Amino acid sequence: MLSPHELATLMPVKDAPGRIESNRVELGALCELQLIVIEPPEAGLPLPRVTLRGDAVLGFSTG
Secondary structure, three states: OOOHHHHHHHHHHHHOHHHOOOOOHHHHHHHHOOOEEEEOOOOOOOEEEEOHHHHHHHOOOOO
């Protein structure tokens, strides 16, 4: 079960991944649960991205 902080972090990762602070503790927990992945930086900071599993938790359809 996700904590309120983890859920509150997962939602903006889906909508605006570039606006999430990369040092948030919740990102580590979301990665361990395979709800997000941290993309390697292309120009600047690493970028979190919601996985298919994370989409399912949020109730979004991927197809």
